Amino acid sequence: MHNKNISPSGVRGLTERDQNYLWHPYTQHKTAALPIAIKRGEGALLWDENDKEYIDAIASWWVNPYGHSNKFIADAIYKQLTTLEHVLFGGFTHEPAIVLGEKLIEILPKNQQKIFFSDNGSTAVEVGIKVALQYFFNKGEKRTTIIAFENAFHGDTFAAMAASGISFYTQAFEGMFIDVVRIPVPIKGQEKESFDALRELIQKHDCAGFIFEPLVQGAAGMVMYEPEALGQLIRICKENQVLTIADEVMTGFGKTGKNFAMDYVNEVPDMMCLSKALTGGTIPMAITTFTQDIFEAFYDEDINKALFHGHTFTANPTGCAAALASLELLQTPEIQANLVRVNASHLNFQGRIRNHSKVKTTRVLGVIFALEIKTEDDFSYYGTLRNKLYDFFIENGVILRPVGNIIYILPPYIISDNQLQRIYQVVEEALEIV
Template sequence: MSSSIWHPFTQHGLNEPVPLVTHAKGALLHTADGRAVIDAISSWWVTTHGHCHPRIMAAIAEQTQKLDQLIFAGWTHEPAEEVAAGLRAIMPESLTRVFFSDSGSTSVEVALKMALGFWHWRGENRHRIVVMDHSYHGDTIGAMSVGARGVFNRPYDPLLFDVGRIPFPAAGAEQATLDALEALCRQPDTAALIVEPLVLGSGGMLIYGPETLKAMREICAKHGVLFIADEVMTGWGRTGTLTACEQAGVVPDILCLSKGLTGGSVPLAVTMASEPIFEAHHSTDRARMFFHSSSYTANPIACAAAAANLAIWREEPVLERVAALAERQVAWIEKLDRFCHFNNPRTLGTIAALDLKTSGETGYMSDLAPRLMAFFRERDVLLRPLGNTVYVMPPYCIADDELARVWDAIGEAVISF
């Protein structure tokens, strides 16, 4: 359709179709031309319980009649208080402080500023952030700085700050990662490590083991380096547990959450911090306050959605649904593996991924990706491959026949491409 909208991650010069979605329910998106499209990637990894979940929609509708927006600097409201209390109840006990923001990228910006502020107010000159190769933490300036450098951010290089880098802990090469981290943590200017726990999403659904995550946390603790867990994608059950850090028995100093925080319904994020992080900023000196906010920090309507999501997690068997979906994903990728040829089939919780064999470029800019997207779109399946990596990350409510259609389309693509 004709539009003046500039879409994200879209090259409009290619004139690719932009379907108009009119409504959604469960795992299905309904378009203006009458198609029912299976949302096999949870609309960019956000939708957990399904589109337009009744409990979340009801909470949003009710809140719109009470309080729509409130400045959060020096004021508060019931939905925010409920969300903060709910998070404290289910997240690690040492994460005592809840700071609201608007998106995954901003939750990372907040985490970086908290970490640097912590060292600044302690009078220690620690400013270096350590990151993992192939990582992605968002598209704002700080978040781009701690992500992989390349086509995503090449035009903005002059704005990005320097970081220390460790290699991705590929199977058999984990020790190299740990050695690199040890060397950087010994440097007196190292402030924090930020990681995507267990799986690097935009980097190609790259999976590493909990024992490596645990070892990285131990190295940071030994050297007094802050450990930031970016669980924007991995949180809320995606990896099989509430957070990915649970699988390693790891508690970060700072935790970033978004996407599934509201069940994927409306934008909201939090950065949870340990008490020492808060105390470093706590003072009678107004100059030591944490200088970060946005106009819509802790928006009451978004918080109402998050409170409803937390109630669903408390009162419904969400992890049972996650486990059931994880089993179905494993079964489908194993079935496909018996009949088709592709590389590196892998699963983690509700996430399944595989790499199509190609003689061309295999990175994000592979020309295979847009051809695959078009192929799946023609079959009423929303999949958005990362280069030659095809992954499935559906809402937990996806029906058996819907998931079968997704994997049938993938099988057809493996044969066709």
């Protein structure tokens, strides 16, 4: 039988060559389908090595709000590459990092005053958790416990994994983590349970910090809760001098309809973690931001009170240039109008699909849409239902990655109305084959 990955000239295709040496994330290679080799992208579209077209309905894991091959960001990167591609940030600084810091401070919650660079969302969280623990150590107070939500996901480095509540990802490392205790997510009707659990844990443990995904738990299936509930949790923490860490790696830079999910909340966090859309899906970069009070706990003549954390590519100038271009795009009237347009489109689709016989619940916030399918099967991230749905979407030229029985859409902001309607159509068709 002809191998579709080998051209008529006998040259092996990208997918076949991939199998020789590459190990993919979140993949059981013995049972997984072969990866799809993408050769180019433009806007909300991607094309594989066989020229099949796909709509990128999840912005390539939530990183690409301004479209693939965005010329504005590419030009900024090129200009920076021909000026200063990289310089170490230990003992040195540069204008792109300084300007990015200035621009971010303008749009961050007003109490955020210091910016620490790292490489990705997981390391942004790692920095936040380390700072929470060392903050109290520097003050001569022993606090070693972190509070997190049930079913949280904060990344795959060790402290980030410890704070994550999804055992599927972490069960191999049980017993090796820092101390983490959990509270239920304050979804509608369960707010009091969450508040009471937080108060009880603070009384029982020496809690340094509370880390949370504000308003939307991404990897848990876009689970959403209200700003008022989060505000109350933050107030409880403040009353007990527990530091708060807002993990906005997914929600940041417009996903919820505002610059940050915390912009909906009437309280401010002590720290924020940023990555993903920070550079428009171009160059890996992350940032953790802090209050002045936190910074001053490390500002001392004692060298041992410094934050000894860093990365080789900390504050990479090219990444900073990409982030500056991305921030500029986010604030344009066109992109702001797109956020409203995509949200309105999601709400219209929600009105059409929410009463479908196979739909259990739907939820929308900003450009995020989620739909939960009624099923008698046990929830499984990579179970039969999820795989069947994923395969159906791919066959129909739409990139969606269901979380168990939850289908979510989180597209690039520049996606066209026709492309959105095609995504909705394929989701409706998928419900008929479940």
